[in-house]
Amino acid sequence: MANRIRTPQQLANTFPRLAGGPDLTSVVAKYPMAITPYYASLMRRADSSDPIFQMCVPRVQELTDPPFLMADPLEECHDMPVPGMVHRYPDRALVIATTMCSTYCRHCTRKRIAGTRETSITKRRLEQIANYLTEHPQISDVIVSGGDPLTMSTEHVEMVLSRLRQVPSVQIIRIGTRVPVVLPMRITDELCQMLRKYHPIWINTHFNHPQELTPESIAACNRLSDAGVPLGNQSVLLRGVNDSPQIIEKLCRALVRNRIRPYYLYQCDLVRGVEHFRTPVSRGMEIMEYLRGRLSGLAIPTFVVDAPHGGGKIPVLPTYVVSQSPTHTVLRNYEGMLIAYPEPQQRFDGACRTPQEDSAPGVWELTAGQYSRIQPEKTIRHSRRRPCCASDESVGDF
Ligand code: SF4
Incomplete structure (x- = not known):
């Protein structure tokens, strides 16, 4: 962490070929740069033909956004009942434990916060979050994310986990981290010993390309698996990095071989600064078409679009x-x-269907016959309609 590449000058010193290239000062001022020496060492070429280079070296394209890109496309800020915690799905919540990462991915969906100020969760804020969780016992699954929570000290991570474990309704704790990929030496025996105390702990990591699966990163994942932590992987489809069926196939095979379950393959979010990474949705579907039949179901991730405006993850098949x-x-x-x-x-006869009481009706309730329709508000046609006979507003409409 202390030796991360943080400035354009340090970048040019490390990769002399980049000296004389575009001035990256304004890019880095807007979207911070940090590259661990380890991750930099994985580059085979210091140019944009290299996937590692693309994922961590800033580019001037980050400053040119089409108008539909947003700082917070998932509208996480609107779903934060307490600062630092997103509550979107009924039974899950996400804690933003830090804004710090060891390497700032150029495609990050939280570019608005990652690295802008390197801070971590305070005891006071954690207490507010724990109180909210206690008051909402329907939340049984808490994701500790950021930034990258495993960039915090082991004591700090433990402070978060132990407080969450004190909430009786919290059953599962998940950690989202790219540390096994970009700083694998951080996965120490001491960290694994600490994690063991708070099971069930799951970890989702973020490998995007087979070039990231090195002896060091595999050893880090093995240490976590051996500590009883199930590992999943969330990849993002990135133009010029991994938008090829063969690359994703190779990645998924290597992940499963190393006890890491390919969990999600994300369509790139509509986040500012990532337009040059975006691929058409059809590319993802083409990749899924290629994987099915070639790989076992265990090795096939779910391709999802994390819908703008807080719509949540939508699987696309x-x-x-x-x-x-x-x-x-x-x-x-x-x-x-x-x-x-x-x-x-x-x-x-639908006998095994039981009504869901704790959530608003969706398509499932239509298929169960509990509702006859779900009507969008504020359509022109709807506002024009007059109340008619009783049969027009059938019981169960929402
Ligand atoms: S590690 Fe995760 S939070 Fe940090 S920059 Fe990369 S994608 Fe964003």
């Missing part, structure tokens, strides 16, 4: 249902084979 009738569903497999799946002869 190629279409495997070709057609449906009351008697048969026609499916296709990865080879293009068409298969008819006969439906049960007895009519399904």
